[in-house]
Amino acid sequence: MLEAIQQFFQRALAVPEGSDSRRHRLTLELATAALLCEIVRADHHDDVSELEALHGMLKARFALTDEAVDELMTLARAEAEQAVDHFQFVHLVNAHYGYADKVELVELMWRLAYADASLDAHEEHRIRKLADLLFVRHSDFIHAKVRVQREQGITVL
Numbered sequence: 001m002l003e004a005i006q007q008f009f010q011r012a013l014a015v016p017e018g019s020d021s022r023r024h025r026l027t028l029e030l031a032t033a034a035l036l037c038e039i040v041r042a043d044h045h046d047d048v049s050e051l052e053a054l055h056g057m058l059k060a061r062f063a064l065t066d067e068a069v070d071e072l073m074t075l076a077r078a079e080a081e082q083a084v085d086h087f088q089f090v091h092l093v094n095a096h097y098g099y100a101d102k103v104e105l106v107e108l109m110w111r112l113a114y115a116d117a118s119l120d121a122h123e124e125h126r127i128r129k130l131a132d133l134l135f136v137r138h139s140d141f142i143h144a145k146v147r148v149q150r151e152q153g154i155t156v157l
Contacts, residue, residue: 086133
């Protein structure tokens with residue numbers, strides 16, 4: 001992707017110059033973060049609870065410091081805003097994530113969407129679109145949504 005991304009990972013995680021496989025894995029993590037940023041951006045409103053949830057997800061998932069997560073979020077948002085479509089991110093995820101990892105990613109998307117205790121139609125549409133592009137079966141898309149709703153005590157008629 002962008003050279004700035006590789007520079008970030010070199011600084012934040014001390015990636016050796018010749019470590020192509022490590023750099024590739026970190027680029028995949030950035031692609032994952034960019035897809036999650038798409039959910040935060042979907043309703044055209046930066047909700048603090050969603051940003052905090054995204055920060056916590058990235059910190060836990062990638063074992064980064066708060067400062068590294070802040071920089072990763074900035075880079076991921078910039079990448080998502082500059083991208084014409086989701087292809088570059090989805091392509092990396094499809095090529096390197098197993099099916100269970102993709103379902104887990106969709107579940108993280110639902111967690112972000114519900115972080116502010118409400119689900120915007122744009123958020124749901126974006127998750128549905130990304131789940132389709134990730135080849136996640138509709139039944140798993142729905143199961144992930146229901147799991148998050150149950151965890152958060154959301155009742156749906």
